[in-house]
Amino acid sequence: MLTLALDTSTSAIGVAVLRDGEQPVVGVEVNARAHTELLAPLVERTLAQAGAGVRDVTDLAVGTGPGPFTGLRVGMVTAVTMGYALDVPVHGVCSLDVLAEQALAATDADEVLVATDARRREVYWARYRRGADGAAEAVTEPAVEAPTGLPAEVRALPTAGRGPLLYAELFEAPLADVLDVDPGVLARVAARRLAAGTPMPVEPLYLRRPDALTTAERAAR
Amino acid sequence: MTDEPLVLGIETSCDETGVGLVRGETLLFDAIASSVDEHARFGGVVPEVASRAHLEAMVPTIERACAEAGVTLRDVDAVAVTSGPGLAGALMVGVASAKALALSLGVPLHGVNHLASHVAVDIVEHGPLPEPTLAMLVSGGHSSLLLVPDVTHDVRSLGSTIDDAAGEAFDKVARVLGLPFPGGPHIDRVAREGQVVIDFPRGLTGGRDMERHRFDFSFSGLKTAVSRWVAAKEAAGESVPVADVAASFQEAVTDVLTRKAIDACREHGVGHLQIGGGVAANSRLRAMAQERCDAAGIELRVPRPKLCTDNGAMVAALGAQMVLKGRPPSDLGIPADSSMPVTVVSA
């Protein structure tokens, strides 16, 4: 089994190649404005670094967000197109779940918060606890909200993602080393869920409807 | 002739997800998934709605194109994609998908210009393009007169709209007349029942304008004139003769378009005019262009309406020309360029 994992839900463009029982080979570029340009060459390079080619890929994993839409779609359409062209399955993983795994590895706490940049002065967030098997278990569904709208006790949890960088006064316990999705962790979560038979739909988590009023809504204003 | 290159073309610059397959100069299949019905509720194309629809439709449309063309992806020799101009977020879906295909299949990628593709599509309809060709592209997003010595690397802009695109004018006037979006087909239909009785203005056709903007277009004054005319009728308590207004408006647009296109042919000594873009589906434009070209001794080429609107076949057609003429492929690092100049044929 060789899993190719991609995530473009944050400012980081991440690619990982994971072979069974090995350390993942990871490539990351941080650039919020160049997902389209950077992802495909990064896939090519990371595969080469792992001594693999596209034909060796048996599984694809992709972060389904939530995240800024335009960048998110670059990763998702790349994954589903490669999956179709290579005739291999594509597994979707909520990107916040991956950050939660990274957060739990970085702290001894049993509960963590993930808060990422949703722009427009809002964060994408979800709360997690350490499950019986050590994996992150979601306590809340992913949501988008102004950070001031989160209860104080939630904001006090060790927090992963770039939310605390943007709203330092609101998040008391930032996990400064866990800012963006680690595609190697994404690959591991996907492999674990696949082994457990957990369904992994490849559906983008937009959480917001498109910014437009229908003609009926405009008339009603 | 199976030794000719098989090229898959992807188009996502606006609201149509298009995937076409062209072998050499032959169209095998053109698959389209349109989100136009979703946009109709909003009265116009909403970029985010279009981008979401592209992501959903991308793989199913590739799949359908291959199945209907009777080929598998393994047979594809090159992938072409619209890399601009267009809606940024929409373009990115197509460009990323095309890169993923090229990378997975180990074949070259050609990022190409949307407007040049509108010109190249006529190759799969009417055979090799005469060189040079004079092309007029008219749609909701563009109104351009192009001189095309070689569609794979030499496209020159003679003029374009200085305000609204021709198709945009159709949409806006349709709204004034209470007709649904997109306006083009509805105005065309309603106008058949009407008479050309109102003399609406022809933008940029007068003396001074002709010096500075001989091959440019302007439709915003025409749109305003229609709104004022309708508002005056309503204010006077009279009913609006919708069919007559539609016919008169359509006549003004097609008169300006065809007049300038033929003037451009004459000026540059070109004996061929090609019309493309969604507005080329307009029946009055097609008829008037034919009449005036015949009178001027110019050969008119207009692809069938389905190939005039945005589609994947046009991208595949241009991609195939790139391969046939040995043009270098694009890098996997190319951007989606929403304002790609018309003179830049490939990324």
Ligand SMILES: [Zn+2]
């Ligand atoms: Zn077009």
